[in-house]
Amino acid sequence: MNLLQSPAVRVGLSISIATGLYGVSFGALSVTSGLDFWQTMALSLLLFSGGSQFAFIGVVAGGGSGVAAMGAATLLGMRNGIYGMQINALLQPRGLLRFAAAHVTIDESTATSTGQTDPLEQKRGFWTAGLGIFILWNVFTAVGALAGSALGDPKQWGLDGAAVAAFLGLLWPRLKGREPVAIAVVCALATVLAVPFVPAGVPILVAAVVAAAIGWFSHGRSDEGLEPDVDPYADHPHTHPQGDAT
Amino acid sequence: MTLWMWLLLSCVLAYGWKLLGYLVPASVLRDPRMSRIAGTMTIGLLASLTIVNTVASGQALVLDARLGALAAAGIALMLRAPFLVVVLAGAGAAAGLRLLGWS
Numbered sequence: 619m620n621l622l623q624s625p626a627v628r629v630g631l632s633i634s635i636a637t638g639l640y641g642v643s644f645g646a647l648s649v650t651s652g653l654d655f656w657q658t659m660a661l662s663l664l665l666f667s668g669g670s671q672f673a674f675i676g677v678v679a680g681g682g683s684g685v686a687a688m689g690a691a692t693l694l695g696m697r698n699g700i701y702g703m704q705i706n707a708l709l710q711p712r713g714l715l716r717f718a719a720a721h722v723t724i725d726e727s728t729a730t731s732t733g734q735t736d737p738l739e740q741k742r743g744f745w746t747a748g749l750g751i752f753i754l755w756n757v758f759t760a761v762g763a764l765a766g767s768a769l770g771d772p773k774q775w776g777l778d779g780a781a782v783a784a785f786l787g788l789l790w791p792r793l794k795g796r797e798p799v800a801i802a803v804v805c806a807l808a809t810v811l812a813v814p815f816v817p818a819g820v821p822i823l824v825a826a827v828v829a830a831a832i833g834w835f836s837h838g839r840s841d842e843g844l845e846p847d848v849d850p851y852a853d854h855p856h857t858h859p860q861g862d863a864t
Numbered sequence: 865m866t867l868w869m870w871l872l873l874s875c876v877l878a879y880g881w882k883l884l885g886y887l888v889p890a891s892v893l894r895d896p897r898m899s900r901i902a903g904t905m906t907i908g909l910l911a912s913l914t915i916v917n918t919v920a921s922g923q924a925l926v927l928d929a930r931l932g933a934l935a936a937a938g939i940a941l942m943l944r945a946p947f948l949v950v951v952l953a954g955a956g957a958a959a960g961l962r963l964l965g966w967s
Contacts, residue, residue, distance in 0.1 A: 636946065643951040657871055664875035667882075669910065674874055676913050681922050684870030688877070694909045695878040697902040702885020711886070720882040776958030779933025782917045783954020786937045787947045789910035798907050805908035806915040813920045821920070822912045829908025833901035840896035843903030847947060 626739040630730050630746025633850040637668070637726050638754020640784075644671055645762020647781050650772035651679030655763050662759040666752060667724050668847060669788050670695045673822070676781060682819020690819070693826045697844055701728040708732065708740050722748030725846035733851045747850065792843045801843075805829050929961035 621627050641662065648658040653675060661671045670691040677687035702723045705711075708731060711719040727748035734740045769775055793799050805825040812821035918934045919925050936957035940950040 640947045640951065643948060653867070653871075657868065660871060660875065664872070665878045667878055669906070670874070670878055673909065673913055674871070676917055678867070680916055680920055684867045688870045688874045690909060690913070691874045692877045692881075693905055695881045697906050698878070699881040699885040700899045700902045702882050703888075704885075706886045716886050717883070720886050721879060723882045723885065773962065774959065776929070776933065776955035776960070776962065778917070779930050779936075779958025780951045780955035782914060782930050782933045782958075783937035783940075783951045784947075785910055785914040785917055786934060786954075787941060787950040789907065789914055790941045792903075792907050792910070801904055801907045802911035805911045809912040809915050810919065810925065813916070813925055814923055816923075818920070818922055821916055822909060825908045825912030826905055829905045830901050832908070833904035834897065836904075838900065839903075840900045841903060842900065843905075843907040844899070 621742070624739060624742050626730065626734045626743030627746045629733070629850045630727075630743050630750055633726050633730055633747050633846075633848055634750025634754050636848045637751045638758050640668075641755040641758030642762035642765070643780060643784055644668065644675075644755075645759040645764075646766030646769070647672070647679075647762075647777060647784065648675045648759075649763045649766040650769065650777045651675040651781075653678065655760075655767065658759060658763045659756070662756045665691065665695075666721060666755070667695055667698055668755075669725075672781075672784055672788065676785065677819040677822060679778070679781060680818050682822075683817070686817070686819025686823065690822045690826070693823070697725075698723055700844065701725070704728060704732060705744060708737070709744060719744070719748070722752055724748070724751070725844075726751055726848060726850060729846040730850045743850075788847050791845045791847060791849060794845070797838050798842055801829060801832055804832070928967040929958040932961045932966075933958040 645658055665671055673694045674687045674691040677690050702720055705723055705728060727744050730747035731740045731744035734743050793802060805828050808828045809821045809825045812824040918930045933954035936953040937950050940953040
């Protein structure tokens with residue numbers, strides 16, 4: 619059968635284009651935050667998780683140390699472990715395939731896959747979105763990095779404002795309901811209070827500790843915050859992805 | 865050179881999280897508390913990164929054109945604009961406010 623007839627492949631392709639395109643903003647912001655072209659490409663090729671990549675360059679841009687940047691990026695990547703468990707349960711990739719699957723396990727590939735009910739479609743959705751985003755994200759990161767280094771003074775172009783908007787854009791889809799909003803407000807306040815007292819970059823880690831404590835001591839949805847930046851099923855409400863694989 | 869080192873270590877750790885999900889027995893990570901912390905930490909970190917990039921300048925808190933970028937991005941998101949448009953709205957607001965003379 620023609621693969622383009624598969625609903626999961628079609629959703630996977632459209633999510634690949636939407637997500638891949640904003641690799642431009644990552645590439646441009648990365649080089650203007652002080653990373654060079656190859657450091658920028660290394661993040662997109664090897665780290666390959668949008669939120670963590672933006673976190674890394676966000677800390678560096680704010681004058682934070684490399685170790686603080688690593689801390690923020692790594693803590694933000696924890697959710698990919700949860701996604702890995704979900705995809706492992708659904709697709710059960712074997713052998714070397716599982717190492718490739720792990721690399722493309724991100725918000726969007728997981729959401730595309732778990733939004734389907736047929737096992738074959740789940741597999742197609744995961745690989746189409748995972749590989750499609752990987753290719754386009756890297757192509758557009760390179761485009762953005764080359765364009766960014768040609769821009770000159772980043773502030774004149776409002777690129778520091780673009781970074782603010784990017785983080786709010788990553789946060790926004792996860793603020794469904796009152797509880798995630800409350801968590802966001804508390805963590806933002808903790809950050810602002812910490813800024814004058816600790817070195818740059820560290821306030822973000824303070825917020826991570828506060829957020830982890832909220833998660834540990836409170837009892838809410840266990841899939842809170844585990845939503846993709848771009849919802850693959852935004853146009854198909856009846857097949858909205860579930861955050862839980864069980 | 866040291867930035868390269870932290871950067872590559874971040875890549876290794878990011879892959880480590882992803883692979884962990886595939887390698888550990890499902891029962892370990894199925895603990896709802898782990899998945900809950902992963903979620904609350906994602907929200908907390910992104911909220912923190914948003915505000916730090918808006919008001920922090922080193923260890924000082926400053927209100928400048930970036931506040932306009934935050935507002936513009938919020939409006940774009942409420943209008944359900946795609947991610948790239950949100951980013952452009954933020955850049956445009958900051959650049960525009962600077963052009964008008966607000967740092």
